[in-house]
Amino acid sequence: MATTANRDERAADKRRQILDAAIRVFARQGFHSARVSDIAEEAGVAYGLVYHYFDSKDQMLNELFTERWSLLLDAIRQADSQLDNPRAKLGAAAGFIIDSYRHDPELMKVIIVEVTRAANSFGRTHLAEIRQAYDAIAKIVADAQRAGEFRTDVSSEFAAMLFYGAIEQLLTGWIFEVVPAADEDYDSAKALIVETICGGLEPRVAAELPG
Amino acid sequence: MATTANRDERAADKRRQILDAAIRVFARQGFHSARVSDIAEEAGVAYGLVYHYFDSKDQMLNELFTERWSLLLDAIRQADSQLDNPRAKLGAAAGFIIDSYRHDPELMKVIIVEVTRAANSFGRTHLAEIRQAYDAIAKIVADAQRAGEFRTDVSSEFAAMLFYGAIEQLLTGWIFEVVPAADEDYDSAKALIVETICGGLEPRVAAELPG
DNA sequence: GTCGCTAGATTGACTGGTCAGTCAGCCTGA
DNA sequence: TCAGGCTGACTGACCAGTCAATCTAGCGAC
Numbered sequence: 001m002a003t004t005a006n007r008d009e010r011a012a013d014k015r016r017q018i019l020d021a022a023i024r025v026f027a028r029q030g031f032h033s034a035r036v037s038d039i040a041e042e043a044g045v046a047y048g049l050v051y052h053y054f055d056s057k058d059q060m061l062n063e064l065f066t067e068r069w070s071l072l073l074d075a076i077r078q079a080d081s082q083l084d085n086p087r088a089k090l091g092a093a094a095g096f097i098i099d100s101y102r103h104d105p106e107l108m109k110v111i112i113v114e115v116t117r118a119a120n121s122f123g124r125t126h127l128a129e130i131r132q133a134y135d136a137i138a139k140i141v142a143d144a145q146r147a148g149e150f151r152t153d154v155s156s157e158f159a160a161m162l163f164y165g166a167i168e169q170l171l172t173g174w175i176f177e178v179v180p181a182a183d184e185d186y187d188s189a190k191a192l193i194v195e196t197i198c199g200g201l202e203p204r205v206a207a208e209l210p211g
Numbered sequence: 212m213a214t215t216a217n218r219d220e221r222a223a224d225k226r227r228q229i230l231d232a233a234i235r236v237f238a239r240q241g242f243h244s245a246r247v248s249d250i251a252e253e254a255g256v257a258y259g260l261v262y263h264y265f266d267s268k269d270q271m272l273n274e275l276f277t278e279r280w281s282l283l284l285d286a287i288r289q290a291d292s293q294l295d296n297p298r299a300k301l302g303a304a305a306g307f308i309i310d311s312y313r314h315d316p317e318l319m320k321v322i323i324v325e326v327t328r329a330a331n332s333f334g335r336t337h338l339a340e341i342r343q344a345y346d347a348i349a350k351i352v353a354d355a356q357r358a359g360e361f362r363t364d365v366s367s368e369f370a371a372m373l374f375y376g377a378i379e380q381l382l383t384g385w386i387f388e389v390v391p392a393a394d395e396d397y398d399s400a401k402a403l404i405v406e407t408i409c410g411g412l413e414p415r416v417a418a419e420l421p422g
Numbered sequence: 423g424t425c426g427c428t429a430g431a432t433t434g435a436c437t438g439g440t441c442a443g444t445c446a447g448c449c450t451g452a
Numbered sequence: 453t454c455a456g457g458c459t460g461a462c463t464g465a466c467c468a469g470t471c472a473a474t475c476t477a478g479c480g481a482c
Binding site: 246259266267268 | 440441442443444445
């Protein structure tokens, strides 16, 4: 049963092991102050081996980001195609992001802090991918506008910005413990974020305010 | 009329000149890849003079941030105390931030990209100051909730996060040209951001949706 | 089964480039 | 005359990435 495939498999494991160590180190120290030697140590592996599996420190972060972000894009697009009203679609999108954080906070911290919010470094590199998420959200909004379910005086791109920005800020708040992050907070956040943003996007029914 | 004060004044000018050059260089290259020599060159000043006026490269960014952020905090608090309904208050806050960007895009780019969004570096250093902005917004929301003008099932801190996050994302979109930024966009953004977020925060008047 | 043989895995000392920050001394205006 | 503005060459620390050497697991030969 021992074959070359065996060797490949062990090699793939080592690669994963290094990548997982990188997640932990990047999450703990930030990409910039993470030394490659820290990653090697965290992975229990010699310094040079990191460069056997990866071309550079950057490549590791790029790979971590792209791997996860493509799941996110799939999730949004699937929500768009399989659900039938904008609230459910946006709720599924927000829910996926929030669940990603709940289940894998270190990876999501790295992705948000080091890529998505790092507009001058990796954010630039991955701008096209990040934009695809905005676009997918904007498409949901635009369709809802066409169906008369959302007001049309807010451009769909603008609405997508607000929606995505609100979610990202919320995760950032959790990551840096500015805002409480217990199990019940995640669930209520999912509901309230959709409620609030969609509430603002749906046609107003002229509720006169006091004053 | 020429006295020691004259000298002090010239010195203060030089200091400003260096700080202004730093804004331009940080905006153009980002803090990390901005070398102190770039700043000196941009300011038309010898390398060493930068260290005559500033302790470190970090100090320059800290000073730029704090100088502007305190204006922002004042503006939010003033809006809170001088206006009488939450829409106007939040509108003034959003308006101030948007106008800051309109009038001084380079400085605002630096503040947002290098501090506010840079959660692992300067964002950490200034977390307390940034938090004060969230808190000031949350206070506006909390007061409105107490007055029955905003729904109470969304916590005020949560709402503040959404509101601030939406604005910051919008500015980020402008900064990186993901979203159009012409004069009319600034004005409509002010109105729509308040309209959308407040719309979501005001009590719903049970508008039944189709489907 | 066991014995070399080889490709690929693994090691870690070393190098090269980059800059922030220092410092010894010059210049100038009061 | 001299305080303090101003100069720019220099240093020391840091670290990503290289590389030559070593190890090991699988493979065929016998």
